Amino acid sequence: MLSNTCKYAIRAVIYLAYHYEDGKKIGIKQISDQLNIPTPFLGKILQSLVKKKLLLSTKGPNGGFSLVEDGKRTTLYDIVIAVDGDDMFTNCLIGNHPCQSGNKTCSVHDSYHGLRSSFVTFFKSETIGNIVSKMENKDDFIRL
Numbered sequence: 001m002l003s004n005t006c007k008y009a010i011r012a013v014i015y016l017a018y019h020y021e022d023g024k025k026i027g028i029k030q031i032s033d034q035l036n037i038p039t040p041f042l043g044k045i046l047q048s049l050v051k052k053k054l055l056l057s058t059k060g061p062n063g064g065f066s067l068v069e070d071g072k073r074t075t076l077y078d079i080v081i082a083v084d085g086d087d088m089f090t091n092c093l094i095g096n097h098p099c100q101s102g103n104k105t106c107s108v109h110d111s112y113h114g115l116r117s118s119f120v121t122f123f124k125s126e127t128i129g130n131i132v133s134k135m136e137n138k139d140d141f142i143r144l
Contacts, residue, residue: 006083008037009045013079016055016067017128018135025057025064045083052082072129080123089120 002010012031019026028046032039046065049055054074057065067074080088090098092105093112 001088002080003084005041005045006080008035008042009049009083010076010079011035012037012042012046012065013049013054013067013071013074013128014131016065017072017132020067020071025062025066027064031065049079049082054078054082067128072127072132074128075124076126076128077120077123089116089123 012035015031015035016026028039028043031037031046032042035042037045046055046057050057050065053068054071055065056068057063077089092098093108094106
């Protein structure tokens with residue numbers, strides 16, 4: 001359901017939230033090494049999150065990435081929309097477009113509609129801060 005890019009983005013944001021200390025920046029190499037994500041690919045992902053104002057970045061020797069001020073309130077929905085768009089929440093399960101209303105729905109529309117509504121509710125309510133608060137140890141983010 002989620003692209004690998006989106007999963008990497010979620011893991012990286014959780015990592016940054018877990019290690020958040022008053023705006024301290026974390027270098028891309030550290031994040032890449034810890035999450036086993038190729039550095040160039042991770043760089044593109046994190047820069048796209050900066051452009052969407054979900055992260056901050058600073059260049060230079062003391063640079064890196066960090067959460068925005070209220071970053072722990074970022075929801076999974078915010079990240080999915082920023083990376084993958086809203087297709088997961090709007091498109092037909094078996095087509096590449098939203099199901100039409102009325103008689104022009106796909107054959108699984110009625111069954112899938114309730115599930116999709118539950119997904120939206122979950123993704124909009126689950127915050128990065130909530131996920132971090134549930135982590136028992138710092139290895140938990142690797143299992144995402």
